[in-house]
Amino acid sequence: MDKDAPTVAVVGLGVLGLVALKNLTEAGFNVTGFDRNDYVGGLWHYTDEDKTSVLPTTIINISKERGCFTDFPFPHDTPSHCTSGHVQQYLESYVEHFNLTKSLRLGTTINIVKRDDKEDRWIVDIEGSGPEYFDKVIIATGINSRPHLPALEGIEQFEGQVLHSRAFKRPELFKGKKVIVVGMGNTGADTAAALCGVADKVYISHNHGALVLPRVLNGIPFDHTMTIRKAAIMGFLELNFPKLADFLFNTMLKKMQDKVYNIRPEWNLSPAPPVKHAVPIISDNLVSLLEAGQILSVNGLKRVSGPAEVELDDGTLLEADAIIWATGYKTEFTLLDRNVDPTRHTTPKWESAIGSRGKPLPRLYQNIISLDHPTSLAFMGCVAFATGAFPLYDLASMALAEIWKGNSNLPSIKEMNRAVDRQHDFICSIAKDGSAAPGWVRQGEWVDWANKAAGAGVNEHLGWGLKGWQFWFQDREFYKLLMDGIYTPFVWRVFDGKRKAWGGARAEIEKINAEVAERNRLKKVN
Structure with missing residues (x-):
């Protein structure tokens, strides 16, 4: 690690913090992760204490094929819907595989994170040892912090x-x-x-x-029915014909329910x-x-x-x-000085909406980046749509790494504020009719932004532009597998771009699709 590289403090070492630490480290930052627990994994680590955690009996809702990190598959002998114990082992293996242990400060309680404007740094005040200074901070304490x-x-x-x-x-x-x-x-x-x-x-x-x-429909994990092609169609409809998109998506899910x-x-x-x-x-x-x-x-x-x-x-x-x-829970940022807390200014329309249920609505660009200090303060845990947290925040932290590295540009503060206003209008329109998660975004629109910021090249290679046609012409079989096969997170590491590609992505995608196809064939035979 370059000693002159910008220093980054990641607060919280659950899923969101671990993947942020890994991706920022991979991008060349000098990253330190903090957690008050003496273990990694956050809620995926069972504890008898009054802390948010899974139960030993918990089974994951999203299949391992769709719910893993973008460059680290679950062990192949792990069931598609595994237990919380499997997930905890997976996270510990992730730390070991990417050599993150040296960057972890476990059993460390942070009193407050505040800005030192004079020194243009962040002060992380640690209980028992006092202040430490960092160039950038990522708050990754997640959404399950304060019970509602x-x-x-x-x-x-x-x-x-x-x-x-x-x-x-x-x-x-x-x-x-x-x-x-x-x-x-x-x-x-x-x-x-x-x-x-x-x-x-x-x-x-x-x-x-x-x-x-x-979890399983006709012998197949139900989330295996979602493909990149279907997601692209739904994203187009969501952006251009939102009522039709809602109708089709909800109708499809109800049919799946009523079939079983x-x-x-x-x-x-x-x-x-x-x-x-x-x-x-x-x-x-x-x-x-x-x-x-x-x-x-x-x-x-x-x-x-x-x-x-x-x-x-x-x-x-x-x-x-x-x-x-x-x-459920309320998202809160009590570790932050009030002057930089993104929830200190709440949109009035949100407060009055029946679906807000007293939950705060943070002002964050793309539900990640601070408007007060966009080049040095970010948050993991404030984006939500119908997908798993592992791949979502892997992509989110890849995008953040490239922005902070200078490879992807942010709009002006004025434009970012306008974007946040549009997002708040969107979520308030949902909350006026019923319950709403503060982080809910238009999936297609957000993923398109994150893909471009991370430089993953997925939408370009699987879209209608020149790169898309070239990829289709040169590698039609793999193109079709990506579009119509299982929508695995590894797709975000297939193509060369700004962020680091994973050399094993293609082989893993082909292997998983072949294994699942064979399992399904055998079930039909039997």
Whole structure:
């Protein structure tokens, strides 16, 4: 590492921080990663402590073929939908493979990150050792930092347990109890399922419907049906005919659901809100548990009506020994000095929208780059669309590395502010009609920006321009495999460009598609 290279502090060493550290290091920066835990992996590392983490029983929702990093596949003997333990091992192997250990400062608590304008540097104040100075900072503490706890009338008189799903670790502690899980999302479904066979009664309380999708459809991971060609078509429609794009996407998902599950009216799962308001629940057992009566679907909570009783929106009274809030998180940046906190100015339209639910809306260019200090402060964790976090933030940090390296240009501050205003208008238009994730973006538009900034060359080689026609003419078989095969993250490392390509990308893409095709052939034969 060049000692004169710009120094970068990455705060948080979960998935987002690890991939940012790796990509910035690869681009020639002198990077140090900090985490208050004594392990890497963030929420993918199970812990009994009251910290956000997976459960030992957690199974990934996105297949390993589509949910990995762009230049580091899962071991080939790993199941497509593996356990959280597999993911933790994968992340530890990632650190070892790219020789990142020397750049990690684990078990380190940061008090505050603030700007020293006089020295044109960032001060990272570390508990127990004082300030250290860096040229640039990436905040990668993620979106699962502060539990979102809705207000509930009368909660002070409830004598049972009240906890956020973050603190739910051991189902056996609820043996024989009547438990209400609040929130019909992936976390709520997983929490309720984990309680079955242990708790006396398991209720799942919700105010809206939901789509429920299996991990595997017709013997194939359902996300294998998404191809680059389909993503390109949806991106074009999303940008030019957004209502049609929403209709087609939601219709396609509902057809997938109805092909596998018979959703009963009494569960109040239909009609499901559009994906932009609520992502589908990925579960292999929620429907069967509802059918068996092991999970009871009930209306939203209205108030606590007694020491061990709650009233629902429809007037129903339920006995309860515990309430578990599976209601998500609020993004917060309390480690940052308020003067550079991107949430310090919130768009009024967002605050008044019913779907904002009190969550902050950061002002960030492309939901990554600080408008206060675009060349030295960035954030990982504020971009969201229907894909996995691993490839999304791999691409995001590749783009950031090339921008900070000077290989890709940023617009003027005025233009970046206009872009943020447009993004906020977009997300506020969603939030006025229902729940909205603050980081939700138009997928095709954002990916096109990130591809260009990272210099990955994917849209150029698979598009309608000269490079696209040349690639198609010279390598038609591989072109078709990229367009219509499994949309693997390795595509972002195939072509030479600004960022480092991976020499094994093509072979891995061909291998994965061949292996999956053979597995599918054998299933049909048997």
